[in-house]
Amino acid sequence: MMNELLALTLFILHVIFADASQEVQCSPHDSAQRFTFLITSIRNETGHRVVQAELQNQADITFDPGDPITLGVTHSRSLCGGMEMVQLKTVISVSERNVKSMKGDYELFPGQGYYKLHTNGMTWDEARITCYNEGAQLMVINSEAEANVVKEFFSRHLNFRDVQSSLYVFIGFHDKFAEGHFVLINGEPLDSSGYTNWAPGQPNGSHRQNFGAVDNQGLLHDITDGEKYGFICEKE
Known part of the structure; x- marks a missing residue:
């Protein structure tokens, strides 16, 4: 089996937090707070895949280059109608091991x-x-x-x-x-x-x-x- 890129998927996650004290701005703004959403997949010795997902509240994450699947996330936040919106942009790449x-x-x-x-x-x-x-x-x-x-x-x-x-x-x-x-x-x-x-x-x-x-x-x-x-x- 050859090492190859199997999939490249882009998706956007919207997470809404209630915050009635904020004014309506409806525009993205930067924040020092960062979230990382990581999915790791490995193939076990019987050929089955095991997938683990984790959401981390930190700025950076180091991926193990041996993992066939890695997923990294960037995010932005905006205020709209008294609600805080967090937008997570995620790219997942899958690479098979030989x-x-x-x-x-x-x-x-x-x-x-x-x-x-x-x-x-x-x-x-x-x-x-x-x-x-x-x-x-x-x-x-x-x-x-x-x-x-x-x-x-x-x-x-x-x-x-x-x-x-x-x-x-x-x-x-x-x-x-x-x-x-x-x-x-x-x-x-x-x-x-x-x-x-x-x-x-x-x-x-x-x-x-x-x-x-x-x-x-x-x-x-x-x-x-x-x-x-x-x-x-x-x-x-």
Whole structure:
């Protein structure tokens, strides 16, 4: 995602204070008293926005340049018909952060988590160790929405290197301990993941196909021992 200016909004707020002792002047005048109205927004780790608004009675405010949304206010006052009017003129600008850089080179997929596609081929065990050394784990697909993360990576037409095939990537399940008994990398049954969408004819029951993979349509496969493929790691 690229940093970009998403919105520029101008609005005027009228705040009326009763003051019967003032004469009718209906003209703006300066005042030493200043108000600042600040809205700050950040994106949390699940991709949702949190917005905070604050009205401050002070002349100046320092904005955090890391905040994606900032809002500054200037104001003027006037007397009209025995009423004091305060006019607040506010400009809000919104700038998105590059979420890919929020956890190193792991990319945030909002509502799902952080993921990284490795395009250099490795065996399943090598891939598992690589993810672990990055403070992550081989991806476990828990839903159709998370399978869409895989499809998104494949849709970018990335160049895989030193792989048996660029149609599959390793993810975190296997049956290397008991043929046909597929488990996740944490030892739980594959069924507990909530996602068991196998490709047609898979798993095919071969005693040499012990390691889990997913294809470019988000469908599961078991892959032959010793073959090298790309793989996806995920972080919380």
